[in-house]
Amino acid sequence: MDLALIGEGGHSKVIKDLIGSKPGYKIRAVLDDKYEQLQLVGDVYRGPISSAHDLAEQISSLKFVIGIGGNRVRKTIADRLGLASDSYMTLIHDSAIVSPSASIGVGSVIMAYTIVNADVVIGDHAIINSGAIVEHDSYVGDYVHIAPKALLTGSVAAHEGAMIGAGATIIPGKRMGEWATVGAGATVIHDIPAYRTAVGTPARTIAESS
Structure with missing residues (x-):
């Protein structure tokens, strides 16, 4: 399972560990607005949150998780991206x-x-x-x-x-x-x-x- 983690703060660290505990799950991208442009670092893409759509086109199997603890921030990001509901992973x-x-x-x-x-x-x-x-x-x-x-x-x-x-x-x-x-x-x-x-x-x- 290819996953993109949105957010790179404290809450996302716990989600990274959760993903890492599951065989066959792999973080393919980490998106956070501290990054100015999308680039491949090793085998993981890193870039701004707005690059989610480009990544979804590049990796057809990619699923997203918003790894941010703040409720309003999660809603703002989901609304802003407007991704289909099946783009997200539970x-x-x-x-x-x-x-x-x-x-x-x-x-x-x-x-x-x-x-x-x-x-x-x-x-x-x-x-x-x-x-x-x-x-x-x-x-x-x-x-x-x-x-x-x-x-x-x-x-x-x-x-x-x-x-x-x-x-x-x-x-x-x-x-x-x-x-x-x-x-x-x-x-x-x-x-x-x-x-x-x-x-x-x-x-x-x-x-x-x-």
Whole structure:
């Protein structure tokens, strides 16, 4: 499987390791706007993000992964590139436990030691980070990031762009609105409105999300 990794920051390092752990998967290109032009360095292309279309024409089997942790940045890049949905690769670490009844969208990444339980729906370009748990019947929208060790208990909904901080716990049936942010270690016992930030135990809404 030929892959192009978009982004070359901290989050992309973890994705590189995930890709490297899978036999037959190979990174053919790394795209980041710190590069001014597309060039072949050894056996890996490096270039600006805008060169994705040229690479897709050169390597017909190429699949893309946006290796950037920021939700808004991932959405901006996906919108800007306008690639077909089947141009993106969904990655699942071999140590993850994913129910056969779960649905995972294109471009999403399921990291090491995560659990995704029965009838979970995960959208496109989402991140379920290391050790996170998404319990039965929960919904994780497009561009959501569930940070390490966070827990979404049963029937939780995290809508587009929501950010659930490391170690946060969402009790059953609660809803995180679009682009809401839940702080690290928070315990959410009420719905969090769209574009709002909530912190603490129990979590209190304190500000609009940036």
